[in-house]
Amino acid sequence: MIKQIILSFFLLICNYAVFAQEMANEMRSNGKIYIVVAVLVTIFIGIILYLIRLDRKLTRLEKESKIHH
Numbered sequence: 530m531i532k533q534i535i536l537s538f539f540l541l542i543c544n545y546a547v548f549a550q551e552m553a554n555e556m557r558s559n560g561k562i563y564i565v566v567a568v569l570v571t572i573f574i575g576i577i578l579y580l581i582r583l584d585r586k587l588t589r590l591e592k593e594s595k596i597h598h
Contacts (some may be wrong), residue, residue, distance in 0.1 A: 556562040 553562065556565060
């Protein structure tokens with residue numbers, strides 16, 4: 530039973546990898562891959578900036594908390 534589940538999962542992953550590769554090749558040939566990369570980079574930079582901002586706020590709150598205690 531477990532072997533069948535593992536085999537099914539492996540085949541599903543292989544099927545997905547082939548589909549993703551074909552889609553990437555098509556996007557590359559159409560020049561759309563650069564749009565996808567630009568969107569991913571923009572999202573990644575946004576997440577990094579958000580985390581930096583959050584860290585600064587937490588540091589400030591920790592300093593204020595130490596002052597009041």
